[in-house]
Amino acid sequence: MTAFKTIIIALLGLALVACTQQQQDQSGIGTKTVLGGALGAAGGGLLASQLGGGATGIAAGVLLGGLLGGLAGNALDQNDREYMNQSTTSTLETSKTGQSGNWQNPDSGNSGTITPTRTFQRSDGTYCREFSQTVNIGGEVQQAHGTACRQPDGTWKIVE
Missing domain, CATH: 2.20.25 (N-terminal domain of TfIIb)
Structure with missing residues (x-):
């Protein structure tokens, strides 16, 4: 992989993290969702560049990886909420x-x-x-x- 592709992937990943982190407080997106999205974006971009994708392919890899990684991270946030909700219900009741x-x-x-x-x-x-x-x-x-x-x-x- 060329240095140029590495720099592009890193910049796209950082931009994605910055945008999602800035919106976290307003949208309720959890830390694990943001982290999953960032790691997925970096991994998707890296995979696309290693498979010989041009700039468009790398951009698509970053976007798809970010989406899939964010969904995985959100599922982890949901597991935390499920544990919390079960305990809250039980505690309030008993x-x-x-x-x-x-x-x-x-x-x-x-x-x-x-x-x-x-x-x-x-x-x-x-x-x-x-x-x-x-x-x-x-x-x-x-x-x-x-x-x-x-x-x-x-x-x-x-x-x-």
């Missing part, structure tokens, strides 16, 4: 106020806790719980607070 529930994705190592902080009943009879939540993703800890109410079908819905 834990006493002040008693934390924990979750951990054994594949990613990401984890979190949810702690009900107050239980109350609305004037319409709906039971609600205020909670605090801590999430550790890749060593970065984030905290949030909210309120969830039990729906008529028994599920919990975050209302604020």
